[in-house]
Amino acid sequence: VVNFNVGADLREAIKATTVGIIGEKGSAMYIGGVQDASTRAQDASATAGRAFTLTGGKLKVVGTDPSVGITLKSSSGKETKVAEDLWVTNDPSKLTFIIPADLADGTYELKVTTQFGSNSKTMLKVPRSVMKTIYIGTAPSGGGSSSGGDGGLDENPLG
Incomplete structure (x- = not known):
């Protein structure tokens, strides 16, 4: 058991404390890693x-909004939705799915959209998404994805 008695020094420190609001809290949804099976x-x-x-984090794909799901958008702008029967x-x-077999090699923007909330009983009213640049075929050499496809790592609440 720990007891604290608020003394004069602590009261003065509390008075001198300021709170700085630096912006809106980012989404807890993020992609931390990827692996080709x-x-x-x-x-x-x-x-x-x-x-x-x-x-x-918070990658589970659930919800009734039409935008919910997994999509792959090619560099030419063609968007392919991954059918739910391809989700493993x-x-x-952890989210594992089969890349559609008919996609040509190239750079794609992978987008996961969900209404998953903080637990299995809570769904968000507005869907949220996270994106990651992936390469079907061989990834370009020289440092991986430098085209903004960070997978939302800046929104990682642990980082």
Whole structure:
């Protein structure tokens, strides 16, 4: 048991304390890692027709909004929605799905949209998304994804 007695010094320190609001709290949804099941590569490269795993936070895909799901947008702008029957694991911290086999090699923007809240009983009214740049085929050499595809790591509440 610990007891604190507020003395004069602590009262003065509390009076001198200021609170600075630096902005709106970021989303707790983030992608922390990726892995191609075919090659075990963790460099954001993926193989069409094979499983691809995302690890992170609040990734579970649930909700009734039409935007909810997993999409892949090619550099030419063509968007492909990953059918729900291609989802292998759909957990808050791990999402595994099959990359559609008919996608051509190239750079894609992977987008996960969900209404998953803080637990399985709470759904968000407005869907939230996280994006990550991935490469079907071989990832370009020279440092991986430098095109803003950080997967929301800046919103990682632990980082």
